[in-house]
Amino acid sequence: DIQLTQSPSSLSASVGDRVTIACRASQAISNYLSWYQQKPGKAPQLLIYGASTLQSGVPSRFSGSGSGTDFTLTISSLQAEDFAIYFCHQSYNTPPNTFGQGTKLEIK
Amino acid sequence: QVQLQESGPGLVKPSQTLSLTCTVSGVSIGTGSFYWSWIRQPAGKGLEWIGHIYTSGRTDYNPSFKSRVTISVDTSKSHFSLKLSSVTAADTAVYYCARLYFYDANGSYSSGRFDPWGQGTPVTVSS
Numbered sequence: 001d002i003q004l005t006q007s008p009s010s011l012s013a014s015v016g017d018r019v020t021i022a023c024r025a026s027q028a029i030s031n032y033l034s035w036y037q038q039k040p041g042k043a044p045q046l047l048i049y050g051a052s053t054l055q056s057g058v059p060s061r062f063s064g065s066g067s068g069t070d071f072t073l074t075i076s077s078l079q080a081e082d083f084a085i086y087f088c089h090q091s092y093n094t095p096p097n098t099f100g101q102g103t104k105l106e107i108k
Numbered sequence: 109q110v111q112l113q114e115s116g117p118g119l120v121k122p123s124q125t126l127s128l129t130c131t132v133s134g135v136s137i138g139t140g141s142f143y144w145s146w147i148r149q150p151a152g153k154g155l156e157w158i159g160h161i162y163t164s165g166r167t168d169y170n171p172s173f174k175s176r177v178t179i180s181v182d183t184s185k186s187h188f189s190l191k192l193s194s195v196t197a198a199d200t201a202v203y204y205c206a207r208l209y210f211y212d213a214n215g216s217y218s219s220g221r222f223d224p225w226g227q228g229t230p231v232t233v234s235s
Contacts, residue, residue, distance in 0.1 A: 015225040019134070030219075031219055032219040032220065033219060034219060034220070034221040035223070037125065041226035042227075042228075043206075043226065043227055043228050044155065044204075044206055044222070044225060045222050045223075045225070046222065046223040046224075049218065049219050049220075049221035050218045052220040053218070055221075076150070087154065087155055089221070089222065090166040091157075091210070091219050091220030091221070092219075094168070094169070094220070095147075095168040095170060095171070096157050096171065096172070096210070097156075097171065097220070098157065099155040099156070099157070100154070101154045101156055102154050102155075106176070
């Protein structure tokens with residue numbers, strides 16, 4: 001199975017900050033990576049797929065990059081509604097689909 | 109607009125079978141190139157993919173569930189179902205259904221993504 005390791009596991013930041021979350025795959029997965037945002041008590045929501053394609057309706061302050069084994073999710077200017085948990089997901093070598101362990105983004 | 113909604117018992121006894129249903133609206137469950145999926149999340153933990161059923165009826169399961177899991181579809185009722193047998197307390201989690209797909213609206217193949225998700229249903233395994 002392909003393992004995804006996110007870093008950091010948690011992060012404190014302020015409104016207006018630029019934030020980057022990393023996701024590393026245990027083997028090359030081309031660009032078969034997507035990112036999700038999960039708020040408390042809610043289901044995850046798709047932000048980015050194909051490593052860098054923004055899902056329709058997602059604000060442009062979110063961006064993704066990377067290919068192979070190393071990927072990043074960047075929020076260019078944090079808004080209050082962005083404080084949540086973020087997960088990466090690989091669909092390159094399935095089954096099984098696998099997820100990163102999550103990064104909790106908290107208010108400083 | 110595609111919507112998914114989970115339903116089923118919130119409490120299951122140890123060693124029994126957990127049964128959940130996901131009702132799909134806004135799209136025909138039997139057409140298109142979609143994988144109708146189950147994912148779970150124990151409280152305070154990460155996401156674990158359980159398995160999916162393709163529109164053709166083919167299933168794939170997470171090997172970690174071995175032979176305990178069965179996913180089926182009823183196109184006449186526009187829903188798909190999860191059965192997880194011999195449950196233990198470790199199966200206590202919020203269970204989500206979601207659609208996995210690989211094609212863009214213009215027909216181009218791309219990376220798979222889960223969208224949309226159901227709201228999730230909590231299941232507790234306890235006597």
